[in-house]
Amino acid sequence: MAMRCPAVAELSAHVDGELGAAEARAIDVHLAACPVCRGREESLRAASQLVSDLPTLSCRESVATRVLDRLEVESRGPGLALLFRSFSAARPLFLPSLIPAALVLLAVLATVLLLNEDAGPLPPASVRVLGEVWDPRVPDHGTESNPLFPSAEVSLPRTREGGSVPERVLAEMNEGTFFLETVVARDGSVSMVTLLGGDSERARPVVDALRRERFEPVRLHGRPVAVSVYRLISRLDVWAPLT
Amino acid sequence: MTTGEMSFGSLEALRGAVSEGPLVERCRQGDAQAFARLVALHEGMVFNLAARLTGDPEEARDIAQEVFLQVYRTLGRFEGRSSLKTWIYRIVVNRCHNRQRWWRRRRRSCSHPLEELTVREEARLAAGQAGASPYEQVRQGETARLVQAALLSLSFPHRAILLLRQVEGLSCEAIAAALSLPEGTVKSRLARAREALRRSLLERVGEDGWP
Secondary structure (H helix, E strand, C coil), X not given: CCCCCCCHHHHHHHHHCCCCHHHHHHHHHHHHHCHHHHHHHHHHHHHHHHHHCCCCCCXXXXXXXXXXHHHHXXXXXXXXXHHHCCHHHHHHHHHHHHXXXXXXXXXXXXXXXXXXXXXXXXXXXXXXECCEXXXXXXXXXXXXXXXXXXXXXXXXXXXXXXXXXXXXXXXXXXXXXEEEEEEECCCCEEEEEEEEEXXXXXXXXXXXXXXXXXXXXXXXXXXXXXXXXXXXXXXXXXXXXXX | CCCCCCCXXXXXXXXXXXXXXXXXXXXXXXXXXXXXXXXXXXXXXXHHHHHHHHCCHHHHHHHHHHHHHHHHHHHHHCCCCCCXXXXXXXHHHHHHHHHHHHHHHCCCCCHHHHHHHHHHHHHHHHXXXXXXXXXXXXXXXXXXXXXXXXXXXXXXXXXXXXXXXXXXXCCHHHHHHHHCCCHHHHHHHHHHHHHHHHHHHHHHHCCCCCC
């Protein structure tokens, strides 16, 4: 054997062909004679070659696109960058936030639809009064269609001379209790009497008498106004107990 | 630098032959098109090196992005004494090393999940090779997986030097320039890396299974 067994560093340099000619020749001579070093040199060479033979890994998406997107965001600020990005370029930023947003939107829509089904159809919107289409316009305050109620400013209407309910009517009134609304028109006449509570047959004479009542016109700030008056008229006959 | 007017649909066309000096100069002046071309020229090398260094293609994708962002931000400091590619090698190796230390500090096991990912990747690559029989594809995929696992068992400096030498084909002098190491240190580390790889492979396949 011409020389001592070479160190790993020398064998490695020999694999790379980086030794000087004389040094390389000396190692070649040694390897020819030393099967241990020859085997070691061959396995070093084979191991190195295995690394060289590794397939090249490639990224499935363009690194350039990702880098330029990032620089774009940094240079413009995220808000403006989102506006100017193309759809495909925007995917890495948009998609992760869009998925939960879309799920929330779907859940809200489904809930709204379910609630809507439970509610059922709404009734027709038009309202008819006495066969006429209701006029949604509110009449002026203080008119017969929209009378005022007695208050600090609107006095209770006073009956005119001979305009009150005759005593006879009250004397002949059937037993019972009647709750009545009288609308006193701007000229003091009665424009409407409504029986709000009580037997309508029994109340008829009283209602007729009330329609014939006459009042002094009521004024508000010098203007005659219609006033609504509510009255409770009651008759209770008390009999002596039977013995 | 504004990049809004750029079209990214023709990146393949950007990989054509270009002269490095004027390209770097245009990048320094804020030419977005020139920087897109620079990235397109080197992204394959950067991704492959990062993936082999980390064993994790997903990690490599993030590292590749960080590498080019660093290139963009520090291009003004690139003096041109080495080639741009040599400078990028240095950034890739440093980034991968930082990532590995970051994961280690968080006690993450580097080998197992990374190896699993690599298995899938190697199998996909082997299946994509035209002309190889299914048996050959499986054998190639298995060999690549073994070699990658053996690489990951090496220390990071050894792995980096071995990959730069065997995959990128750099000379020891170029590796020394890229990593700012004395050439003698590179040679001794390369020898130790080869010996460690040989031992690791022998442990995995045994004397009988040695290719």
